[in-house]
Amino acid sequence: xxxxxxxxxxxxxxxxxxxxxxxxxxxxxxxxxxxxxxxxxxxxxxxxxxxxxxxxxxxxxxxxxxxxxxxxxxxxxxxxxxxxxxxxxxxxxxxxxxxxxxxxxxxxxxxxxxxxxxxxxxxxxxxxxxxxxxxxxxxxxxxxxxxxxxxxxxxxxxxxxxxxxxxxxxxxxxxxxxxxxxxxxxxxxxxxxxxxxxxxxxxxxxxxxxxxxxxxxxxxxxxxxxxxxxxxxxxxxxxxxxxxxxxxxxxxxxxxxxxxxxxxxxxxxxxxxxxxxxxxxxxxxxxxxxxxxxxxxxxxxxxxxxxxxxxxxxxxxxxxxxxxxxxxxxxxxxxxxxxxxxxxxxxxxxxxxxxxxxxxxxxxxxxxxxxxxxxxxxxxxxxxxxxxxxxxxxxxxxxxxxxxxxxxxxxxxxxxxxxxxx
Amino acid sequence: xxxxxxxxxxxxxxxxxxxxxxxxxxxxxxxxxxxxxxxxxxxxxxxxxxxxxxxxxxxxxxxxxxxxxxxxxxxxxxxxxxxxxxxxxxxxxxxxxxxxxxxxxxxxxxxxxxxxxxxxxxxxxxxxxxxxxxxxxxxxxxxxxxxxxxxxxxxxxxxxxxxxxxxxxxxxxxxxxxxxxxxxxxxxxxxxxxxxxxxxxxxxxxxxxxxxxxxxxxxxxxxxxxxxxxxxxxxxxxxxxxxxxxxxxxxxxxxxxxxxxxxxxxxxxxxxxxxxxxxxxxxxxxxxxxxxxxxxxxxxxxxxxxxxxxxxxxxxxxxxxxxxxxxxxxxxxxxxxxxxxxxxxxxxxxxxxxxxxxxxxxxxxxxxxxxxxxxxxxxxxxxxxxxxxxxxxxxxxxxxxxxxxxxxxxxxxxxxxxxxxx
Numbered sequence: 001x002x003x004x005x006x007x008x009x010x011x012x013x014x015x016x017x018x019x020x021x022x023x024x025x026x027x028x029x030x031x032x033x034x035x036x037x038x039x040x041x042x043x044x045x046x047x048x049x050x051x052x053x054x055x056x057x058x059x060x061x062x063x064x065x066x067x068x069x070x071x072x073x074x075x076x077x078x079x080x081x082x083x084x085x086x087x088x089x090x091x092x093x094x095x096x097x098x099x100x101x102x103x104x105x106x107x108x109x110x111x112x113x114x115x116x117x118x119x120x121x122x123x124x125x126x127x128x129x130x131x132x133x134x135x136x137x138x139x140x141x142x143x144x145x146x147x148x149x150x151x152x153x154x155x156x157x158x159x160x161x162x163x164x165x166x167x168x169x170x171x172x173x174x175x176x177x178x179x180x181x182x183x184x185x186x187x188x189x190x191x192x193x194x195x196x197x198x199x200x201x202x203x204x205x206x207x208x209x210x211x212x213x214x215x216x217x218x219x220x221x222x223x224x225x226x227x228x229x230x231x232x233x234x235x236x237x238x239x240x241x242x243x244x245x246x247x248x249x250x251x252x253x254x255x256x257x258x259x260x261x262x263x264x265x266x267x268x269x270x271x272x273x274x275x276x277x278x279x280x281x282x283x284x285x286x287x288x289x290x291x292x293x294x295x296x297x298x299x300x301x302x303x304x305x306x307x308x309x310x311x312x313x314x315x316x317x318x319x320x321x322x323x324x325x326x327x328x329x330x331x332x333x334x335x336x337x338x339x340x341x342x343x344x345x346x347x348x349x350x351x352x353x354x355x356x357x358x359x360x361x362x363x364x365x366x367x368x369x370x371x372x373x374x375x376x377x378x379x380x381x382x383x384x385x386x387x388x389x390x391x392x393x394x395x396x397x398x399x400x401x402x403x404x405x406x407x408x409x410x411x412x413x414x415x416x417x418x419x420x421x422x
Numbered sequence: 423x424x425x426x427x428x429x430x431x432x433x434x435x436x437x438x439x440x441x442x443x444x445x446x447x448x449x450x451x452x453x454x455x456x457x458x459x460x461x462x463x464x465x466x467x468x469x470x471x472x473x474x475x476x477x478x479x480x481x482x483x484x485x486x487x488x489x490x491x492x493x494x495x496x497x498x499x500x501x502x503x504x505x506x507x508x509x510x511x512x513x514x515x516x517x518x519x520x521x522x523x524x525x526x527x528x529x530x531x532x533x534x535x536x537x538x539x540x541x542x543x544x545x546x547x548x549x550x551x552x553x554x555x556x557x558x559x560x561x562x563x564x565x566x567x568x569x570x571x572x573x574x575x576x577x578x579x580x581x582x583x584x585x586x587x588x589x590x591x592x593x594x595x596x597x598x599x600x601x602x603x604x605x606x607x608x609x610x611x612x613x614x615x616x617x618x619x620x621x622x623x624x625x626x627x628x629x630x631x632x633x634x635x636x637x638x639x640x641x642x643x644x645x646x647x648x649x650x651x652x653x654x655x656x657x658x659x660x661x662x663x664x665x666x667x668x669x670x671x672x673x674x675x676x677x678x679x680x681x682x683x684x685x686x687x688x689x690x691x692x693x694x695x696x697x698x699x700x701x702x703x704x705x706x707x708x709x710x711x712x713x714x715x716x717x718x719x720x721x722x723x724x725x726x727x728x729x730x731x732x733x734x735x736x737x738x739x740x741x742x743x744x745x746x747x748x749x750x751x752x753x754x755x756x757x758x759x760x761x762x763x764x765x766x767x768x769x770x771x772x773x774x775x776x777x778x779x780x781x782x783x784x785x786x787x788x789x790x791x792x793x794x795x796x797x798x799x800x801x802x803x804x805x806x807x808x809x810x811x812x813x814x815x816x817x818x819x820x821x822x823x824x825x826x827x828x829x830x831x832x833x834x835x836x837x838x839x840x841x842x843x844x
Contacts (some may be wrong), residue, residue: 020569021712032637032750033569129567135713137567142564145551145559147455148443148733215454274696290443291557291730295429295719297695308713311570328454 001030004318005040005072009089011060014044014079014103014342016053016312017303021311023054032180033315041067068092075317079103079130087111088229094118099125101313105132109204109220112211120326127313133158133282133413135305136298140316142212142286143327149288151213153253158205158302160280161189161196162228166265167278170236170245176229186189189279198227199263202250205323210252211259213286215330218252222336225261231265235347235416238377238387239267245275245344251421253340260337267345267420339396343372343420346388346398348405349412352379356403356410357386363408365402383412389420423452426740427462427494427760429515431511433482436501436525436732437464438475445476446815455737463489471659490514497739499732501525501552509533516540523735525728527554531626531642537672539694542748549735554627555580557727558720563709564634565749571710573635576671577677578841580627582702582722583611583618584650584670587689589700592667598651620649621685624672632674632683635708637752640674640683640796644758648686657838660799660809661689666767666842667697673843675762682759687844689767718825736825756826765794765842767809768820770827771834774801776834779808785830789823791815811842 007013022029022037030036039059047060064085067073076093078100080086086418087107093100095118102108108115108128119126129139133156142151157163160182168179180197181187193200204224210218228248239246249266252259273295277283282300287293299305350356357374364371370391377385390398398417406410430437434461444451444459454456461481469482486507486663498515500522502508509529514520517540524530530537530550541548555578564573574750578583583605590601602619605611617623625647632640650670661668671688674681690697695717699705704722709715721727772778786793792813799807812820820839827833 017712025570025572025712028572029569031752034750063806101506136716137563140567141559141563145562145734145840146739147451147737148447148730150450271700273698276695278693288730290439290447290726290733292721293719294558294721297715297716297717297719299714299716302714304712305714308568308710311712312567315569315726316566328456330453418697 007041007067009078013303017307021307035349090231097122101127105204109207125317130309134300153287156284159202164280199225202263206250258337261341344390345418346417352384367397425458429463431500435725439729442727519544523549526551527626531629550732556722572725574710578706583625586702621647624685628672646684680759684761757833766812767840769838774806
């Protein structure tokens, strides 16, 4: 039986999850995979701190160098999060030929090229299944089960916090700040929720996933990003009436040498399988030219789901003899498209007088935006709310039309512009 | 670049799909996977028949021996369906050391042990991702991404034909035979629909999938099987009223050394992710002790989705040097449970007179079946329809209670008994 020396960087929630998986299922892994994973060292800030997980005190160290120089350690698992000090640790480990298994989306999304190169130079492995959508098998699945396909499109709910918030807003008719406060109380949202609610977390994950799917490097800067802080209960109610839900989607499409990648709130029809992804669950919809539409659903975060992905990567790394399974990118020259085509939901408040609708329709027409449906809502004495669903139109055209409307005296306000995917 | 000689057994729908994948995406596979898959021979019944797919006539042969004895052929892909002549062909191929990649659920479900042994003896590979749920990556995913988990439960919609029929019945209020006829016209159902509508197709797939998930051999005979031919529009309507849908589910659970495996129509709540699996799509819900709940969704049949899985297996087989990635079963002694616990939906027509409900409740009580809810429906002059949802009860208890009711003068008929999962 093959013996593998493992070091953990950290012993917080996820580290404890890894220990739990190895304690409870280590024997099964030995029998089925013919592999004995032995934890050799665990890097912690305070070796004397009391811990909730049963672990041999002698394994704890506060000196990373002890880990890097230990020849009995083959694989280092990292799940500290953030760039510092995780990035230099990963760099160190790879340069010393140790395989790294990580859940760190920020480090992988931002430093992919450098770390891939480092791994290639030293022959170490670099695995990061756990960095995208926690326990849902995605990266290995795309790389090892969908090789016969050009992936053309992916749409995912890959941030559990915002999905929890939008689900509560939709099902309980509550507003954003109210539900955010509840999510913070429950531990689903951080004290500083910016990374989640502004879409930055989803953007890191989309960078990694779309790079794997398209075999072209999609950096964080290539991805348009808009959060959910402006989503109002009104929009959610109107969406329902029209047969849609609002989800924070990470979307990437590749066609004819062009890639578009974006994270933003999105209308999707209730019949779309992503609509059924509720609460803090994640769901990723992938389209391949041969396989058609696939969806993967599960827990995108949490100690044990993330540990499940980390331990799976550890096993794979060991069975591959630690060899680096590098993602070979295509040579294809691609360009990034930011003037994408979409349908749009638009909500305007206008003066309620004859000729206004004709005026607005005229503005849309001049900007090449054709309308699928127009619904007049809520009328007060002097003004009315009007909802438009456009046909497919270019982002820039819609923005230009809205810009012109903002200067139009009959339009009191442009309340919402939310993209729509089917 | 590694060159691989491939033979196809058959050139029908799926064979043409494989050719299409290799023609259109072969160059991509070369670049990304460093693998040149060359079709060397194709077994057909009639080498002169006109074909819809562009293929070199010189590759066609009607003599299987030509394929088995050809040293340039490393991998044989089989997708003829049924046991004859596929089984002896697979046997032949394996015994001559050729790796077999197959979509044949019946052969794998029935002859797993023999074929695994044959493959092990000769060192050939045996791959069958395409045999379960077509293009949805499942077998490799369970084996290569969920190794850290004991899989405890799986519930799947793994027959597209019956899911199409039940979706149409539910959404259009039509009856079974009417929708079946439409499915036959559209080519979604065979002229003889028995294997689909009686659940036999799903049973083969469940045998394979549960064996992989539980690492214990679950044979076809270990699986209880009930089809959808008795599902009435009334039951579908009542299900909707109660917040459920009816799906043909393949269910397998493992706990404390016991496995239960069954295929039958099932009530599931509309909030369950499997409820959103509509039309001919498949969806498989898998629970692991660490990862929690996962669902995989996609096309369970069709030429290109199936070809996607076959070609992926071919690539995997070649990258593993043709080595046999045998599924190591556990040594654990297990027993099969056929007296499982479930909730039940029961529909009875009873005489409408005082004391009848008490009498029926008494029968349930004597058989340890406790009731969650009782709803009286449709009343005519003399009789009434009553719907019961039970709490969790053993199958045998519920059957015994229904048996006693059938002899009870106040009960005119037991119309339906449908199991319920959440």
